[in-house]
Amino acid sequence: MPERDIDVVVFGATSVTGRQVAKYLAKRAPGADATWAAAARSPSKLTSTLAEVGVEGATTIAADVTDAGALKAMAERAKVVLNLVGPYTSYGRPVIDACVAGGAHYVDLSGEMPFVARTTRDVHAGAEAAGVKIVQVCGFESLPPDMGVALAAATARERHSEDLRSADLALRTLKLPPGIPRPNDMISGGTLQSLAQAIGEDDAERLLDPSCMIFDEARCEEVRRVSPITVSPRRAADGAVIAPMAPAAFINPAVIHRSAALGEHPVFVYREGMAIDGGTASLPFRIAAAGALSGVQLASAAAAGARPAVRRRASAVLSKVLPGSGFGPSPDRIEQWRWRMDIDAATTSGETIHVGIDADGHPGYLATARMMGEAGLILADESLASDRAGCLTPSVALGVGSADRFESAGLRFSVT
Numbered sequence: 001m002p003e004r005d006i007d008v009v010v011f012g013a014t015s016v017t018g019r020q021v022a023k024y025l026a027k028r029a030p031g032a033d034a035t036w037a038a039a040a041r042s043p044s045k046l047t048s049t050l051a052e053v054g055v056e057g058a059t060t061i062a063a064d065v066t067d068a069g070a071l072k073a074m075a076e077r078a079k080v081v082l083n084l085v086g087p088y089t090s091y092g093r094p095v096i097d098a099c100v101a102g103g104a105h106y107v108d109l110s111g112e113m114p115f116v117a118r119t120t121r122d123v124h125a126g127a128e129a130a131g132v133k134i135v136q137v138c139g140f141e142s143l144p145p146d147m148g149v150a151l152a153a154a155t156a157r158e159r160h161s162e163d164l165r166s167a168d169l170a171l172r173t174l175k176l177p178p179g180i181p182r183p184n185d186m187i188s189g190g191t192l193q194s195l196a197q198a199i200g201e202d203d204a205e206r207l208l209d210p211s212c213m214i215f216d217e218a219r220c221e222e223v224r225r226v227s228p229i230t231v232s233p234r235r236a237a238d239g240a241v242i243a244p245m246a247p248a249a250f251i252n253p254a255v256i257h258r259s260a261a262l263g264e265h266p267v268f269v270y271r272e273g274m275a276i277d278g279g280t281a282s283l284p285f286r287i288a289a290a291g292a293l294s295g296v297q298l299a300s301a302a303a304a305g306a307r308p309a310v311r312r313r314a315s316a317v318l319s320k321v322l323p324g325s326g327f328g329p330s331p332d333r334i335e336q337w338r339w340r341m342d343i344d345a346a347t348t349s350g351e352t353i354h355v356g357i358d359a360d361g362h363p364g365y366l367a368t369a370r371m372m373g374e375a376g377l378i379l380a381d382e383s384l385a386s387d388r389a390g391c392l393t394p395s396v397a398l399g400v401g402s403a404d405r406f407e408s409a410g411l412r413f414s415v416t
Contacts, residue, residue, distance in 0.1 A: 004077055004104075005035070005077055006035050006036065006059065006077050006078045006079070007029070007034040007035045007079050007080065007377070008029070008079065008082060008376040008380055009039050009061065009081050009082065009104075010037070010038050010082050010084065011039045011063060011083050011085060012085035013039060013040050013046060013049065014040045014041075014042070014045050015084045015085070016365060017139075017364075017365055017368060017372075018038075018040075018084035018369075019049050020053070020334075020366055020369030021082060021084065021369045021370075022050060022053065022055055024370045024373040024374075024409070025373045025376070025377075026054075026055045028374070028377065028408060028409075032381075034377050034381075036058070036376075037060065037077075037078070038055075038058050038060050039061035039074055040063070041062070041064040041065075042062075043062045046062075065095060068098065071095055075099045075102025076104070078102075079105065079380040080105045080106075080380045081104050081105070081106050081107070082107045082108075082372055084108075084109070086108075086109070086190060087112060087190070087197050088108055088110035088136075089110075089112045089197050089198065092108060092110060092119070093119070095108075096119060096123060097123075099134070100123065100134070101130075103130060103131070103132060104132065105132055105134075105397075106132065106134045106135065107136075107138045107375055107376060108136050108138065109138060109372065112195075112197065113212060113251060114198055114201040114206045114207055114212075115201070116136045116254070117206045117209075117212040117213055118203065119134065119391060120213045120258070120391040123391055124390045125390070127389060127390045128389045131389045132390075133379060133385070133388070133392055134390065134391045134392065135375070135379070135393070135394055135397045135398075136391070137255050138371070138372060138375055139367075139369075139371055140364055141247075141251045141255075142252045142393070143371050143375065143394040143411075144359065144371075144411060145169050145255075145272065145341060146252070146259055146395045147395045147403055147406075147413065148169070148341060148357050149164075149169070149256050149270065149355070149395075150259055150263070150395035150396075151400050151413060151415055152167055152343055152345035152355050152415070153263065153265055153345075154400050155353050156345070156351070156353060160349070162347040162348045162351065163265055163347065164265065164346070164347060164348075165347060165348045166268055166269040166270070166271075166345065167269070167270050167345040168270075168271050169252075169270075169341055169343045170236060170272070170275040171245065171273070171275065171339065172274075172277065172340045172342070174338045174340055175337060175339075177337065186246070186329075186364075187247045187364065191364065192247070192318075192323060193319060193323075195247065195300065195318075196319045197315060197319065199303045199311055200311050202308060204304040204305075204311050205305055207300075207304040208250060208304055208305060209254070210228065210257050210270075211254070211257055213258035213391075213393075214261050219261060219267065222267045223267050226267050226268070226269060227257065227267065227268065227270050227271075229249055229250060231244040231294045231298055231301070233287060233291055233293075233294055236275060239277075240278075241276045241283070241290045242274065242275055242276075244273055244290075244293055244294055244297045245273055246293070247364075248297065248300070249273075250300075250301070252272055253270055256270050256393075259393040259396055262388075262392065262396045263396065274293075276289060276290060303315075303318075328365065329365060333362070334366040335361060335366065337367070338358070338359070339358075339359055339363055340356065340357060340358050341359075342354065342357075343355040354415070354416045355413065356413070356414045356416070357412070357413055357414075358411075358412045359411045360410035367409070367410060367411065370410055370411070371411055374409040374411075375398060377405075378398050378402050379397065384401075385397060385398055386398065386399040
């Protein structure tokens with residue numbers, strides 16, 4: 001990669017998550033001996049937004065997603081561009097193309113799997129030839145589960161000379177902000193709007209395909225047969241009720257199965273969900289809650305698999321009735337979260353591996369922002385990131401050896 005004057009650019013730094021990424025890099029980049037810059041459409045709004053979060057003296061860049069020249073100039077200055085301008089189905093591709101042409105690695109938070117699948121198929125060869133890493137779905141979806149399962153797979157090979165047969169992930173919320181939970185504490189309006197838009201895409205059926213990011217059709221068939229996506233509630237061995245993953249059960253499986261394909265691992269069973277803990281007395285209520293969440297996701301799946309005209313109408317209705325991009329937690333309610341993921345994996349001979357993932361901060365806003373900022377710093381350092389290029393998953397682009405780096409972002413991995 002030619003010399004650049006900026007290691008990491010935060011494009012869309014005026015967004016709710018973008019300002020948290022900028023805040024993280026302002027504190028973290030000096031210790032990592034890295035430079036960073038904030039970019040947005042409006043220079044005045046960018047300056048005032050950075051001041052609101054206590055960031056002063058940052059390098060700023062004026063760039064708009066509709067200005068190909070400005071995007072190219074930004075990419076040519078940076079080693080890594082972190083893209084916070086969504087929904088990505090509408091606005092992501094120009095930034096990706098500019099990064100490939102300008103030689104900058106690219107990271108985003110897209111969970112819009114039809115768009116991610118199209119990008120993977122259309123851009124991979126060009127990005128690989130250019131030596132550029134395109135890393136999508138690199139926040140709460142799907143960095144922690146992808147890195148955790150990759151750690152389990154690496155451990156299976158190192159300690160047992162075997163591959164994985166299965167991996168089960170359970171998400172648990174350990175601590176919430178004080179007071180009565182609010183609807184906007186959980187899923188952001190931007191995320192909901194992205195899902196609504198994905199349902200209306202011409203290839204929305206890819207939303208339901210755990211192999212949508214894999215090129216080999218024979219492997220795709222095996223993934224669909226061995227590890228289909230399910231959203232039905234189930235019971236865990238410890239008595240927890242497992243509800244489908246939020247915000248959608250259709251994101252992480254495709255990423256994890258692409259990681260396995262890129263790593264030349266055999267196909268294995270992957271399941272995930274949110275664990276609703278409690279005692280015997282609360283069991284009916286926990287099952288009912290899990291059932292309600294399953295019903296919502298089954299309805300989304302049905303809409304994505306319907307005829308094009310039905311999909312478009314459903315997408316339009318959802319876009320109108322769901323909250324917009326301004327819907328989300330208030331700044332005083334993103335710090336006091338703590339959550340955990342437990343991955344229980346088994347090798348082909350039955351050896352067991354447990355990967356624990358502990359994290360601080362609101363999953364979709366604060367934790368995601370810190371993860372993304374740290375991922376940018378890792379990609380900017382050629383001695384840390386993997387030497388692969390193309391459309392990659394977080395674990396393949398960053399390498400499992402970088403897992404400990406995320407402690408700075410409040411994300412901790414352990415393997416037993």
